[in-house]
Amino acid sequence: MIKSLSTEDTLENAGLTEEEQLLFSNARPKPYEPYPIKAVEDFANWARANSLWILAFGTGCGAIELRPLMTARFDANRFGVAGRPTPRQSSVFVIGGYASVKTLKRIIRSYEQMQGPKFVIALGICPVNGGMYFDSYNTINQFDQYIPVDLYITGCMPRPEVLVAGIMELQKMIKQGRCDGANRYIENFDWYKANQKKVIKKWDMPDYNW
Amino acid sequence: MFEKLQRDFGVTGITELKPGMTTLKVNKDSAERLIRQLRDRHGYTHLNFIACIDYIEDGIFTLVYMLHNYDTKHTLSVHADISRDNAEMESIHNLWAQAWTYQRELREMYGIRFPGSPRLDEDFCLEGWDQIPPMRREFDTKKFSEERFGHREGRSSEEPREHMKVNLYPNRGGDEQ
Numbered sequence: 001m002i003k004s005l006s007t008e009d010t011l012e013n014a015g016l017t018e019e020e021q022l023l024f025s026n027a028r029p030k031p032y033e034p035y036p037i038k039a040v041e042d043f044a045n046w047a048r049a050n051s052l053w054i055l056a057f058g059t060g061c062g063a064i065e066l067r068p069l070m071t072a073r074f075d076a077n078r079f080g081v082a083g084r085p086t087p088r089q090s091s092v093f094v095i096g097g098y099a100s101v102k103t104l105k106r107i108i109r110s111y112e113q114m115q116g117p118k119f120v121i122a123l124g125i126c127p128v129n130g131g132m133y134f135d136s137y138n139t140i141n142q143f144d145q146y147i148p149v150d151l152y153i154t155g156c157m158p159r160p161e162v163l164v165a166g167i168m169e170l171q172k173m174i175k176q177g178r179c180d181g182a183n184r185y186i187e188n189f190d191w192y193k194a195n196q197k198k199v200i201k202k203w204d205m206p207d208y209n210w
Numbered sequence: 211m212f213e214k215l216q217r218d219f220g221v222t223g224i225t226e227l228k229p230g231m232t233t234l235k236v237n238k239d240s241a242e243r244l245i246r247q248l249r250d251r252h253g254y255t256h257l258n259f260i261a262c263i264d265y266i267e268d269g270i271f272t273l274v275y276m277l278h279n280y281d282t283k284h285t286l287s288v289h290a291d292i293s294r295d296n297a298e299m300e301s302i303h304n305l306w307a308q309a310w311t312y313q314r315e316l317r318e319m320y321g322i323r324f325p326g327s328p329r330l331d332e333d334f335c336l337e338g339w340d341q342i343p344p345m346r347r348e349f350d351t352k353k354f355s356e357e358r359f360g361h362r363e364g365r366s367s368e369e370p371r372e373h374m375k376v377n378l379y380p381n382r383g384g385d386e387q
Contacts, residue, residue, distance in 0.1 A: 102337050129362040135352035137344040138336060141359040199358060202338030 015203040024206040031183045032116050041177065048091065048117060049174040050080040052167065055090035057110055059103050062096025062123040065160050074160045079167050087113040092170070095149075097157065098126035100138045104146060105200050111147055112209040118182050119174070121166055122149045125156050132156070145195045148181035211252055219244045223289075233287045241290040242300040245275055249305055253279045254286055257305075260312040262320050266347045269294045271320060275302075292322070301327040319345040 010026045035041040054066065069076045070083060084090040087110045099107060111120070125131035127143030134141060143149060150173065153166040173179050185192055189208075197203055215221045215234070221244070223235040236244050248254040258276035265272060275288040292299055301324040303310040313324040318334045321343040333339070342349050 100335075102335060105337070129364065130355075130359070134361075135355045137341075137349070137351045137354055139355075139359075141355065142362050145360065200338070201340055202333070 011207040013206045016206060025208075025210045026206070027208075027210070029112075029186045029189065029208055029210075031186045034177075042175075045175050045177055049171040052079065052081050052092045052119070052170070053084045053090045054081060054092045054094055055087055055110060055114065056083040056085050057087075057093070057106075058096055059099055059107055060095070060097030060124070060126065062094070062157055064096075065123065065157060065163055066094060066096070069160045069163055074164060076164065076167065079164070079171065081167060087111070088115060090114060091118050093118065093120045093147075094163075095120065095122045095127050095143060095147075097124040098131065098133050098136075098139050099143060101140065101199055102138075104140055104196075105205070107147065108196055108200075109205060109209050116182050117179070119150045119170060119179050120147055120181055121151045121153060121163075121170060123153050123158060123163065123166075125154050128152060128154060140199060146192060146199075148184045148192075150179045150181040215244065215247075219247075230283055231285045231287070233289060235289045235291075238290050238292050238299065241273075241275070241288065242302060245277070245288060245302060246305055248277055248286065248288075253281050254284075256280060257302075257309060258285070260302075260309065260316065262316055262322065262345075264294075264320065264345070264347045266294070271297055271322060273299060273316075273322075297322040299324055301325065303327050319343055321346065 009028055011028060013021050013024060013026050016024065035044065056066075058064075058066065066083070068074055069081075076082075081092075091114065093107075093111055093114065095107065111118070122128070122143055126133060126139070127149065130136070130139065130141035133139035140146065151166055151170050153162055155162060158166075170179070193207060212221070212224050212234075216224075219236055219240045221234050221236050224232065225234075226232050254277035256278040258278055259274075261274040261276070263272040263274065270291045271294055273290045273292060275290070277286045277288065278284070279286070290299070297320065299322060301310070301313060303313065303324075303326070310324075310327045310329065313322075313327045314330055314332065314334050316322045317324065317327075317330050318336060318339070324330060336344070341354065344351060344354075
């Protein structure tokens with residue numbers, strides 16, 4: 001059982017029962033600190049950019065675009081992209097289009113379980129402003145209120161070619177060290193958490209899913 | 211068959227929508243007996259779906275039970291009206307086990323109660339829903355979406371003629387044609 005010893009800087013985990021609270025860590029996440037030598041950090045970024053492993057979690061209609069991306073015609077393995085079945089092994093989260101509130105809860109859970117450094121690509125128009133679901137009772141309108149987004153690819157639906165272009169753009173951004181979405185999430189953790197709890201009324205998971 | 215149903219269950223409004231598809235209306239109280247009879251005696255062994263239509267002007271929900279007969283390739287939709295204020299209907303999960311999933315969904319989306327249906331009050335799609343059921347027509351989904359999920363302004367554009375009148379020629383506001 002891992003429990004933080006200091007009492008101040010811990011999470012409440014108020015959504016869990018007392019019994020469950022013993023099972024989950026209540027420590028706050030810490031931002032990623034780059035290597036002190038810039039050349040080493042650049043080398044690490046180069047390596048990260050060329051092994052983007054996508055979490056195989058289809059969160060909306062856009063997930064259908066990931067299948068042709070992986071197969072022979074578009075062959076994303078050229079860019080070092082591979083699909084991984086678990087968040088623990090993956091570094092890129094592709095939000096495939098709309099996210100309902102029920103899915104958003106699973107997205108948050110998976111995103112927090114991913115090991116850093118991690119990147120988020122938002123696919124389609126729905127994560128930007130709701131798209132055709134702008135007045136839906138169950139679909140969120142602005143995805144970056146809940147999870148920081150590194151790269152948007154708009155369209156409804158974007159073709160796999162655009163997704164390939166987006167992956168190349170993401171690689172360029174990672175090599176330049178501009179993808180700081182995971183750090184933004186941790187630095188503004190309370191703001192993101194408040195937004196998430198505003199829409200997810202049934203919060204029965206820890207505040208940060210280690 | 212339909213004459214017998216008219217006699218036994220007071221079925222009204224028998225209309226053939228297209229070849230192989232007929233709709234009929236039945237009273238709420240005899241709907242369950244009618245559906246059981248159709249399944250056991252007349253070969254309508256398949257339940258396609260249960261749906262609900264909200265006639266807010268008349269104050270009723272219309273439940274639609276779509277049944278299918280594999281032998282005659284005939285589809286029958288049974289309509290039953292229930293009151294909107296006291297929305298309650300007899301459960302048919304004893305006839306088809308999958309019916310309780312539909313009933314659970316109707317409970318969540320319209321607030322119709324089906325006494326005896328298993329797991330009826332568990333969350334189905336909407337976890338922790340705290341408003342009136344969202345598919346009822348008095349629920350203002352756009353207003354709710356803007357309050358709960360926010361609204362992002364799109365790009366704005368100006369109509370060129372009006373824009374130039376106001377910004378470039380303020381003293382000559384629209385008097386020349």
